[in-house]
Amino acid sequence: MTRKSLLGGGAIGALAIAIASVVSADIGDDEQLVVNGEIEMIIETAAPDHLEGHLSTIYSGWVFRSDETQAMQADDFDNPAFIFVDQAVDAFNTEMGAEGNSCASCHSAGDFADTRPTYPQWDAEHGEVQTVEMQVIECQTERMGMEEPYAYDSQAMRNMVALIASEGRGQVMNVAIDGPAQSTWEQGREIYYTRFGQLELSCANCHEQNYGNNIRADHLSQGQINGFPTYRLKQANLVSVHNRFRGCIRDTRAETFSVGSPEFVALELYVASRANGLTVEGPAVRN
Amino acid sequence: MADNVTPRVRVPREASAGDSVSVRTLISHPMESGQRRDGDGNIIPRQIINRFTCDFNGQNVVDVTLEPAISTNPYFQFEAVVNETGTFQFTWYDDDGSVYEETADIAVS
Amino acid sequence: MDVSRRQFVGTGLVAAAAFFGLPKIASAEGLEEAINAFTGGADAASDGITLIAPEIAENGNTVPIEVEAPGAESIMILAAGNPSPDVCTINFGPAAGRHAASTRIRLAGEQDVIAIARMPDGSFKQARQNVRVTIGGCGG
Numbered sequence: 001m002t003r004k005s006l007l008g009g010g011a012i013g014a015l016a017i018a019i020a021s022v023v024s025a026d027i028g029d030d031e032q033l034v035v036n037g038e039i040e041m042i043i044e045t046a047a048p049d050h051l052e053g054h055l056s057t058i059y060s061g062w063v064f065r066s067d068e069t070q071a072m073q074a075d076d077f078d079n080p081a082f083i084f085v086d087q088a089v090d091a092f093n094t095e096m097g098a099e100g101n102s103c104a105s106c107h108s109a110g111d112f113a114d115t116r117p118t119y120p121q122w123d124a125e126h127g128e129v130q131t132v133e134m135q136v137i138e139c140q141t142e143r144m145g146m147e148e149p150y151a152y153d154s155q156a157m158r159n160m161v162a163l164i165a166s167e168g169r170g171q172v173m174n175v176a177i178d179g180p181a182q183s184t185w186e187q188g189r190e191i192y193y194t195r196f197g198q199l200e201l202s203c204a205n206c207h208e209q210n211y212g213n214n215i216r217a218d219h220l221s222q223g224q225i226n227g228f229p230t231y232r233l234k235q236a237n238l239v240s241v242h243n244r245f246r247g248c249i250r251d252t253r254a255e256t257f258s259v260g261s262p263e264f265v266a267l268e269l270y271v272a273s274r275a276n277g278l279t280v281e282g283p284a285v286r287n
Numbered sequence: 288m289a290d291n292v293t294p295r296v297r298v299p300r301e302a303s304a305g306d307s308v309s310v311r312t313l314i315s316h317p318m319e320s321g322q323r324r325d326g327d328g329n330i331i332p333r334q335i336i337n338r339f340t341c342d343f344n345g346q347n348v349v350d351v352t353l354e355p356a357i358s359t360n361p362y363f364q365f366e367a368v369v370n371e372t373g374t375f376q377f378t379w380y381d382d383d384g385s386v387y388e389e390t391a392d393i394a395v396s
Numbered sequence: 397m398d399v400s401r402r403q404f405v406g407t408g409l410v411a412a413a414a415f416f417g418l419p420k421i422a423s424a425e426g427l428e429e430a431i432n433a434f435t436g437g438a439d440a441a442s443d444g445i446t447l448i449a450p451e452i453a454e455n456g457n458t459v460p461i462e463v464e465a466p467g468a469e470s471i472m473i474l475a476a477g478n479p480s481p482d483v484c485t486i487n488f489g490p491a492a493g494r495h496a497a498s499t500r501i502r503l504a505g506e507q508d509v510i511a512i513a514r515m516p517d518g519s520f521k522q523a524r525q526n527v528r529v530t531i532g533g534c535g536g
Contacts, residue, residue, distance in 0.1 A: 066454040077297045080360050080458075083315040086293060217530035233455035236317075236359035287454040307493025320502070322479060347489025349497070356475055356483040358458045358500040365486070366493025 033062055033281075036076055039170040041279045048276040050177060054208055060278050061221040061230075061286055064212070069233065073285040081162055081231035081283035084155075084238050088163035091156060098145030106143075109167055116168035116280045120269040122181040129184040129269050132161050133240070133260065152260040158238040162229045165282030172279055173226050175272045188270025191263060197252030203271075218287075223248075224275040225268070227284025238283060241268050292316050294389040296377055298367075301394040307366045310341065310348070314379050314387060320355035336361055338380040344373035369395045427474065430481045434472045434512055440522035445471075447511040447523035456503045456529040464496035465513035465521055471497070472514075477507025503529050 033041040043060040051058070062070060076082050092103040115132060123130040123138075130138070133152050140149035150157040177185045195202045206215060207223030214220065229238045242259035245267060249256035257263040297311040314336065321333025335355055341348040348367040367375070372395045379387040448462040463471050463486075473483040486497045495513075503509070506528045513521040 066450060066452065068450050068460045069454045072460070077295065077311050077313070078362075080313065080362070083293060083295065083313065083360060086295065087291060087315075233458040236457055342489075343491045346491040348491040348493075349489060350487040351497075352485040352487075354480065354482040354484060356478055356480070356502045358502050362498075362500050364498040366496060367491050368493045369491075 029063070031063070031070070033060070033070070033073070035074060035169065035281075041170065041281055042172065043278065045277040048273065051274060054204075055222070055274075058224065058275060058278060059211070059222055060275075060281060061224055061227050062281065062284060064219050064221040065285075065287060069285055069287060073281070079231065079283070079285055080236070081229075081238060081285065082166075084159040084231075085163045085166050085283065088156075088159035091160060092163065096144060096146055097140060098147075099143070101144055103139075109163065112164045112167040113171055114168065116165040116282060117171040117173050118175060120181075120265060120272060121176060122179065122184075124180070129181050129265055131241075131265055131268055132164055133157055133242075134265070136160055136164075153240050153243055155237075158229050158240050161240065162238055162283040165229060165280060168280040169282070170279050172277060173272065173275045175269065175276060177269075177273045181269065184266045185269050185273065187263075188266035188268070191267045192270055195252075196249050197254030199252045201252045203248070203267075222274075223271065224278060225271050226275040226278045227281040227286065229282055230284045230286045233285070233287050241271075292379075292381070292385070292387055294377060294379060294387050296375070296389050296391050298375055298391045298393050301396065302369050304370050304395050305368065306395075307368050308393070309364060310367050310375065311362075311364045312339070312341070312377055312389075313360060313362045314339075315360050316379075316381070318355065318357060318359045318361060322355070334382050336379045337382055339363060340378045341365070341367070342376045343367050343369060344371065348375075369393055371395050427476050427481045430474055431510075431512060434485075434514065435520045438518075438520050440512055440520035442522060444515075445511060445513045445521035445523045447509065447525050449509050449525045449527050451526075452528045452530060453503060454530060456505065456531060458500045459503050459527060459529070460498065460500050461509060462496065462498040463511045463523075464494065465511075465515075466495055467515060468495045468513035468521070469516055470514050471495070472512045473499075473501070474510040474512070475501065475503055475507055476510060478502070478504045483509075503527055505529050505531070 033043050035041065041060065043063055045058060047055040047058045062073065072078050072080070092109065095102045119135070120129045120131045136157065137149040140146040150160065192203045195205070203223060206220050211220050211222045225241050228241045228244070231237070232239045240259070242264045245264050246256045246259060292315055294312070294314045299308050302308050316336050318336065319331055319334045321330065323331045325331050333355060335353060335357070337353055339351045339353060339361070349365050351363060353361060373393065375391045375393065377389045381387070445465040446463065450459065453459040461473070463473065465471055468488065470485055470487040472485045474481045475483050483501050484499065488495050506526070508524050508526050511523045515521065
């Protein structure tokens with residue numbers, strides 16, 4: 001596979017208002033992603049209304065990866081993330097907590113088709129936006145009587161979130177941005193467009209203005225999270241959304257927010273909404 | 288013993304006698320290469336799967352020697368000739384002496 | 397994460413900072429030794445063996461490769477630029493189908509991947525492909 005020359009490319013930090021004219025050989029390659037021969041993924045679609053003036057088309061991160069990496073996601077056996085999903089299935093069926101229940105006592109895995117596509121979402125009972133991880137912790141502490149629920153970014157939690165995401169594959173992302181979640185969403189949007197760190201980069205500088213370009217040897221995607229938790233070849237393990245946010249902000253040489261922090265919850269809600277219209281791919285395979 | 292070492296295998300459910308079927312195998316294992324250092328600068332000792340075998344109804348299909356350059360969660364895909372219904376036997380050998388096994392059946396007509 | 401970025405990148409073989417702290421790359425002699433141990437110094441023809449590897453590997457931690465040598469008894473894979481060149485040796489038994497295999501390997505940097513097949517008549521075949529390994533980048 002050869003990397004054809006990349007066109008366009010504003011300098012990092014350029015505040016281009018125009019829709020990114022950066023073109024990469026990958027976009028428009030006419031490739032399709034069908035997982036296991038049956039789950040048809042939407043990898044390119046019109047951007048949601050709230051992105052008007054910023055992006056006209058949204059692309060899954062899958063589009064930006066090499067042919068070999070793309071091929072690894074096409075099948076649940078070749079996709080190494082499923083080792084971890086299998087581990088989560090075992091955990092799902094294991095009793096934990098004072099109540100003596102397992103997840104399976106109340107849920108079947110099939111219940112989660114709508115979870116990844118609609119989370120983060122407003123939880124009326126707790127008066128806040130919740131991510132999937134927060135929901136798992138809530139179940140474990142409030143309903144299962146676990147004294148030590150899974151830590152937010154632990155292996156066990158990532159495995160479980162991957163299992164939950166996998167059940168939603170092929171469903172269209174549809175995260176609510178209005179109603180009680182609106183102020184959190186707006187907070188997330190502000191963070192997205194804020195420059196951080198010594199390098200003074202915002203999420204938008206790379207992922208909105210320069211997707212398709214390379215930053216050093218990395219081929220930038222639009223930074224969508226419909227494929228999370230994702231199996232990264234680099235870590236040879238699942239990587240969660242907040243972990244990736246931390247990595248990105250750290251890459252700007254800033255002190256980052258913590259996983260599970262309200263800032264990252266807000267950012268996750270906003271970033272998830274930028275993918276409204278794409279299908280859930282998690283757990284995906286990325287570089 | 289490495290934690291959470293789980294094998295996964297995939298073979299077709301059925302085939303015709305004489306077919307060469309595709310077999311895929313994966314095992315979750317860190318494949319610690321012995322090149323990495325920990326936070327204090329000490330070498331993290333090597334611990335890898337060093338050998339993998341696959342037999343079908345007692346006959347050897349492949350016998351693979353693995354070195355640290357095989358990626359984490361070692362993956363192998365290969366082909367086996369099946370002449371009769373039977374069982375695949377998969378075995379992975381760890382540096383520390385642990386042995387992991389898995390089987391898979393195939394119906395051959 | 398308390399673990400430093402360096403450690404987090406799979407094995408020490410690939411790291412954005414590998415440039416500065418990479419252990420000794422396999423020397424030409426080390427590679428030749430490894431090959432001779434397998435071939436006994438015999439020449440290898442280049443037909444009858446196929447090695448498929450990406451021209452550019454997205455990440456050196458996990459590089460998918462495929463090798464096939466019809467009729468071969470065994471195939472040895474080497475990475476010319478790794479700290480140690482041996483990657484794996486696949487021995488085919490009587491129940492093997494096509495004498496081919498796919499796997500995923502670690503490459504420490506741009507280098508040649510070499511496949512050598514030993515045939516039942518004692519002859520050898522060799523295929524070689526250069527793989528560029530991308531390292532370094534914001535996500536990388």
